[in-house]
Every structure is written in structure tokens, then in C-alpha cells.
Amino acid sequence: MAKDSNGTELNAGDSVILIKDLKVKGAGATLKRGTMVKNIKLTNKDTEIEGKIDKMGVIVLKTEFLKKA
Template identity: 70%
Template sequence: MPKDANGIELNSGDNVSVIKDLKVKGASTTLKRGTTIKNIKLTAKDNEIEARVDKFGTLVLKTEFLKKI
């Protein structure tokens, strides 16, 4: 099971928050700290999740930069 930055297990459909400003490849802006991401999906890799983010579309994010809300 994937775990967030605090070691809490993540499940599909969870809501998470970004804990650090992240540069997004192919985008001119950054994903700001504190951004809430709703309804995440788990991927085959334990350290990654997939999510739809406003203004960015679908992104794959590393769980070490997220915390469960």
C-alpha cells in the first residue's frame, strides 16, 4: 500500500494535500504547497498516485510530497 509523507496509508478516492511546491513538467506554473487534490487513484507503483488537478489535467505524483487530509 502506498503511504503519504507521514506514513499514513492511502486508498483510492482519498483526498490529499501537497506539502511542497512542485514543478510540473510541460507546465509554465508550479503546483503550490497546500493544494488539495480530491479522489486520487492508485497506480501499479507503491510510491505514486494518479490524480486530476485543476489547470494541470491528470498528473502522476510521488506520495512523498503528499499528506492525507
């Protein structure tokens, strides 16, 4: 069961917001705090989700840096 930084349960299709600036390995870009990730997908790991970000495509994010929107 995936949970955000506040302990709120995350479900497939939820929207989440980044709570910290994150550097994206391999892309040479930084995701800014406050960026919304819509329609997330759950992965096999409870600490990770997949989300689509504009101009970046699908990216895997750790749930400790997210809060439910």
C-alpha cells in the same frame, strides 16, 4: 500499499494535500504547497498516485510530497 509522507495508508478516492511546491515538467507551472488533490487513484507503483488538478488535468504525483487530508 501507497503511504503518504507521514506513513498514513492511501486508498483510491482519498483526498491529499501537497506539502511542498512542485514544478510540473512540460506544463511550465508550479503546484503550490497546500493544494488539495481530490479523488486520487492508485498506480502500479507504491510511490506514485494519480490525481486530477483544476486547470491541469490528470497528473502523477510522488507520495513523499503528499499528506492525507
